[in-house]
Amino acid sequence: MRVERLRVERLRIVETVEIEPGPNISLFTGPNGAGKTSVLEALHVLAYGKSFRSPSREVLIRRGANDFSIFAEVRLSADAGTHRLGLACSTRRWQARVDGDPVATLGELLRLCPVVCFEPGSHALIAGPSELRRRFLDWGLFHVEPTFSAVWRRYQRSLKQRNALLKSGQSRDALDAWDAEITDAGEQLHALRQTYSATLSSFFRAAAANLMPEAGPPMFRYSAGWRSERESLAQALSHSRERDLATGHTNVGPHRANWELTYPELPMREAFSRGQEKVTALICALAQAEHFASACGHWPIIALDDLASELDEAHQRQAIAAVAECGAQVWITGTSAPAGLDRYRETVTSFHVEQGNIRRAV
Secondary structure, three states, X not given: OEEEEEEEEEEOXXXXXXXXXXXXXXXXXXXXXXXXXXXXXXXXHHHHOOOOOOOOOHHHEOOOOOEEEEEEEEEOOOXXXXXXXXXXXXXXXXXXXXXXXXXXXXXXXXXXXOEEEEOOOOOHHHHOOHHHHHHHHHHHHHHHOOOHHHHHHHHHHHHHHXXXXXXXXXXXXXXXXXXXXXXXXXXXXXXXXXXXXXXXXXXXXXXXHHHOHHHOOOEEEEEOOOOOOOOOHHHHHHHHHHHHHHHOOOOOOHHHOEEEEEOOOOOOHHHOOHHHHHHHHHHHHHHHHHHHHHHHOOOOEEEEOOHHHHOOHHHHHHHHHHHHOOOOOEEEEEOOOOOOHHHHHHHEEEEEEEOOEEEEOO
């Protein structure tokens, strides 16, 4: 996956910028507040439909403007043609286009711009709520498993309907039909996540061996959201029905799934230092990127925001070596180049960012 051209208009501090990133590593440097992160935000919006800094799209719109727009020319592999991706957003709605044509769902565009991102908030993947860890699994499945989107949407619809019935105080008989629907979709969703989690394990171990070898090979543990080793989802829903009626929502199921990464030489994740959380989050990102490459035949873009301030010098060098040699297009921001990048300077395309303007360094 390569972005060959990116144009951003009216996003945060940026009025209009257009860049042609390098095929290997693109480095964006400049002072704090210059707009470096806004470049990666634009890329992230094309990949996820939102910024990694805020779930609100309104905050992305430049002050005084009514909307923002992002346009990119992307090539999924060396022998593939280019796609033109366009995304405009006002306070009211999205407008998405692929190759000039409007798309029925935003997912049609997002699928063509896979990006794995490590940024200052990434440690929350390890220390934050379980929702973030479910999203991590679901992002990977969205890109590598064709049946995932339909199963996920079906489960979300049935969950929403069942919760509405629970809140309205409907009779227990009214729940039976939705219990059957949520069970069928939920078991399928669980099976997809469980299989994906199992395949990720070896990629986690490989990434950890490069970035945190002193901790030993990590163990990835996935939990279904109910006691799946003891009972089916149908049984779990039946046993939880009185509690569900009392609380007004569904307490068991794939929407409560979780996972954790532990190391034999480190305490449980609740006791991780902030530095260990950051390195582990980077391990997760790089492992998922490599799994994507193995499954899809091409790498996602790897975006590293403010790497030098997030990792110590030793881990910066290890991270740079890992991404520089993997074959992915890599985007890095910082007030200066991270440690270890000078070793790969022949593959680096440098840009200087100042007050929302970007120029290619000579």
